[in-house]
Amino acid sequence: MNNKRIMSLITALIAASALSIVSCGDSDDDDSKDMQQPVISNKDIVENPIDCQVYHRGETILFHYIMTDNQELGAYNIEIHNNFDHHTHSTTSVDCEMDAKKTPQHPWVYNQDYAIPSGLRSYEAKFDIPIPADIDTGDYHFMIRLTDKAGWQQIHSVAIKIAE
Amino acid sequence: MTTSIIATALAACVAGGHVEHDDSVIVLHDVTVSGQHQRDFQMRMSQSAVQVSKEYLQQNFAGSLSQTLEGIPGVKAMAIGSGQSKPTIRGLGYNRMVVSEDGIKHEGQQWGNDHGLEIDQFAIDRVEIIKGPAALLYGSDAIGGVLSLYTNHVPTESLNGNVQVFGRSNNEQLGLSARLGGRSGRWFYRAGATVIDYADYSVPTDSIRYYSYWIRLKNHRLRNTAGCERDCNLMLGYAGYRFHTDIRISDSYAKSGFFANAHGLEVRLSDIDYDHSRRDVDLPYQWVNHLKVLSHTSWQSDNVRMDFNLAWQNNIREELSEPVSHGYMPQPDGTLERRFVKNTLTANMGLSINLGECHELRTGVNGEYQHNRRSGWGFIIPDFKSSSAGLYAMDSYSVNDNLKLNAGVRIDHANTTISNYHDWYMTPTSAGDSVYMERSANADRRFTSFTWSTGINYATGHWVLKANVGKSFRMPIPKELGADGVNYHIFRYERGNADLDPEESYQLDMGIHWDNDVVFIQVDPYLNYFPNYIYLNPTAQYVEGLQLYHYTQAKVLRYGVEAQVLYVINKHWETELKGEYLYARQKSGQKKGYTLPFSTPWSVDAGVKYSFQWHGNTFVGMNAHFVGAQHEIVPPENPTDGYWTLNLSAGKQIDVRNSKINIALHADNLLNRRYYDHTSYYRLIDVPEPGRNVSIKVGLEF
Known part of the structure; x- marks a missing residue:
């Protein structure tokens, strides 16, 4: 060559x-790919639970939120865990009054995954979560996690207190 | 974009440019002093490759080795907090690139997100970077490229050595490194040690916002990112006319804190008083120790050369953090979250034969055995052992001095055995009872890969043109095959996929090189296709309260270019312009149309340097570093704005009788700008990059 x-x-x-x-x-x-996170909101409703609420053992917590996405919602999860060690604070800027730190004996652990019917852009979740009667009282975190179909996630954390 | 960078580069070159960069020093020497050397190197292999000398490493010392090499187009340091960073080549890192030391693949926990290279950067004599697939000689993982480190330079005098002290202002780093070496007849030795200690990093912000958590920082310091490093090594050898053998023992230890307010991606408050000292390391932190014993033997006659490498590597790594309960996991005892002990045995044999004037045949076998054991209360990868063997043959055919062709084939076989793992705590099931959940099942997988590569080098006039096309591969790692549990660091549920095939990659590389006495141009475009890229896909599904990430395989197309132009205006002034661009797209699967995680944005560096004497070592340089915005993201990333920084460097060499004193000064981010690096791990929690940083290094060579 x-x-x-x-x-x-x-x-x-x-x-x-x-x-x-x-x-x-x-x-x-x-261009149609989803580039936005889903939203957890109180649009046209009175959302619940909210920061600094106090509940009592044996009662129920009303869960009521609106979930929306620009394309399609995925699934959501509700998780409740104790904050007896004051390990984090909520995702809102509100500071609720907290009990003294303590060691968990029989803390409430709630962890449920929920499906959202496919094809929805907006979904209203409303149901009661019973509070067991035998759990430790004190400060708890109520975590709401929401995905959309594309895998984006939104987290909303609420600080509540469980009393006698 | 591709073309605009090249066009900009060329335009600036033609215009004479008012801009340049500090690390042209060595490249420039190559151009003006040894243009022929540069050409020989370019003709040596058909892949895109860069040679980095010891002087470059010394003058551009930037904390970690990966950071030091960041000045090379296509090479990035993926910052993972504190002094640690992981190298990436053309956007691929972790197990998609190989770091080798004296021909032996470095084996740590390279899949991990938060630790760097366990290698003493001051022990390195030179670096060769192959950009693009290099499976032929390096086997599995050499998809993005190879960072090939050499520490085996044979001393030529009876006694020489150097002592270096260095410091950095940003994290109040202090370091000392000393080397000694000598030769007596055919025997030689080398020894070296390095100690480094640094305080918490400072960032140009007083608070960090993450998911609307507000984290206030004291004195702009990232809490608990201090650390230290200690390295030592010893080498003994015999260098005869035909026979050479050496043995090298090295140990590298590093300890560093994790940013206290976000271990992994979880925002935490703690009772630990992190602010009482910025030099101490509290929980959470990690330490790693890497012990390496390496032996290299070669024998050569006029037409035959044989190489034989043997190595044992022992890598121990621990992560410690405050024990807390999570979900159904109660508060564990002790602080040991993760411990990994990995032992790797490597044996390489190579044979190179000159068949007449034109043909050089290279052939070899590689064998490797890995054994990995875990402990601690946090599970992320199962115990495993794996063995692999590879066989290759490659022919380089020199048609004449200006035209070279090469072609090679390779076959690899690997066997990975994964041991099962059960949680140490009970989790309630839907059936109403509680079980120790199995997080990883027993598995035995065998993989076979056939790879090939072929290329051409052609030189004419001032030009060197190269083209290479090849296939490379990567064996799936146990985490990808066997993970099934919560990764609390990133707060997600990760599920492996036992059916994964070896990841394959095809790549076309081009290299266009032109130089004369005053101008040096290098343009390296590439086109890369993965039929089955292993991707950790964020799904819409929840498992045990966390978002499920599932390993899948998708088609991926990537292409990009690096370009560099150097121009010597006169005997005092030099300018340089360089840039890189990378595009990546998933072409199938659930994330079709999306890019890949941590996509590198485009960047351009413009610099100018003034030397006080022609070819002297006393200089001052300014550099402007521009990085584009990155809107190409996948969940859970955020788009990142573009930014630019201004950097200064200066060097001076003083001769004192038989020794030399070298002084290197660097001032990075002079304007103390606040910016985010899209490829940084901490980008996900909105931690900005370090602010202004002045580093100085004084070395005495004797």
């Missing part, structure tokens, strides 16, 4: 790859 032929071969290769790069640059971009 002479130099010229090799040069032209390489130039052709470079040009071909440059072309392929440019051509596939925009062709397969999917």
Whole structure:
């Protein structure tokens, strides 16, 4: 092979790859892909629970929130755990008055995954969660986690207190 | 984008440019002093490769090795907090690139998010970076590229050495490194030690906001990111005319704190008084110790060269944190969250034969055995052992001095055996009872991969043109195959997939090089396709209260380019412009249309350097580093704004009788700008990058 032929071969290769790069640059971009997180809100409802509420053992907690997404909702989870060690604070800027730190004896652990019917952009969740009568009283975190179908997640954390 | 960077680069070059970068020093020497050397290197392999000298490493010392190498287009340091960072090549890191030391693949817990390289950067004589697939010689994992470190330079004098002291202002780092080496007849030795100690990092912000949690920082310090490092090594060898053998023992220890307010991604409050000292390390923290024994033997005749490498690596790593209950896990005893002990045995044999004038045949076998044991109350990867063997052959055919062709094939077989793991606490089931949940099942997987590569190098006039096309692969790691549990660090439920196939990657690389006495141009475009990229997909589903991330395989297309232009204006002034761009798209699966996690945004560096004497070592340089915004994201990432920083560097060399004193000064982020690095692990919790930082290093060579 002479130099010229090799040069032209390489130039052709470079040009071909440059072309392929440019051509596939925009062709397969999917503008419809979901780039937004879902939202946990109180739109048109009175949401519950909210920060600093006090509940009593044996009662129920009304769960009432609106979940929305720009494309399609996924699933949600409610998790309640103790905050006896004051390990975190809620996702809102409110500071509730907290009991003294203590060691859990029989703390309430609640952890439930919930499905949302497919194809929805808006979903209203409303039901009661019974509070067991034999759990430790004190400060708890009520965590709401919500996904959309694309895998984006929103977290909402509420600080509540369980009393006698 | 691709073309605009090249165009900008060329335009700036033609215009003479008012801009340049500090790390042109060495490259520039290559251009002006040894253009032929640069050309020889470019002709040596058809892949895109960069050679980094010891002087470059010394003058650009930036904390960690990966950070030091960041000045090289295509190479990034993925910051993981404190002094630690992981290298990435063209956006691929973790198990998608290989770090090798003297030809032996470095084996730590490289899948992990929060630890760097367990290697003494001051022991390194030179670095070769292969950008692109290098499976042929390196086997599994060499998809993104190879960071090849060499520490085996043979001393030429009876006694030489150096002592270096260095410091950084941002985290009040202090360090000392000393080397000694000598040769007596055919025998030689080398010894070295490094100690580094640093305080908490400072960031240009007084608070961090994450999910609307407000974390206030005292004196702009990232709480508990202090740490220390201690390394030592000893090498003994015999260097004869045909026969060479050496043995090297090295040990590297590092301890560093995790940002106290967010261990992993969980926001936490603690009773520990982190603010009483910024130099101490409290919980949570990690330590790692890497012991390596490496032996290298070679024999060569006129036409045959044989190499034989043997290595044993012992990597122990612990993460310690305050015990807290999580979900159904009660508060554990003790602070040991995770401990990994990994032993790796490696044996490589290589044979290189010159067949006449034109052909050089290289062939070899690699074998590796890994044994990994875990403990601690946090589960993330199961115990496993794996063994692998590879066989390759490659022919380099020199048509003439200006035209070289190469082609090679390789076959690998690996066997991974995973041991099951059950929780140490009970979890209630839907049936109403409680069980010790199985988080990883027993599994035995065998993988076979066939890979190949072929390329061409062509030089004409001032040009060197290269093209390489090849296939590389990666064996799935036990975490990808066998994980099934909560990763509390990132607050997600991760589920492995025992059916994963070896990940394969095809890549076309080009290299365009042009230089004369005053201009140096390098452009490296590439096109990369994965038929089955292993991707940890965030799903819509919840498992045990956390979002399920599931390992899947998807088609992925990536392409990009690195470009660099150097221009010597006169004997005092030099300018440089360089940049990189990377595009990645998932082409199938649930995230079709999305990019890959931690996608590198485009960046451009413009710099100017003034040397006080022609080819001297006394200089002052300024550099502006521009990074584009990144809106290409996947859950759970946030878009990141673009930014730019201004950086200064200066160096001076003083000759004192038979020794030399080197002074290197760096001032990074001079304007103390607050910005986020999209590829930083802490980006996910909105921790900005370090603020202004001045580092100085004084070295005495004798």
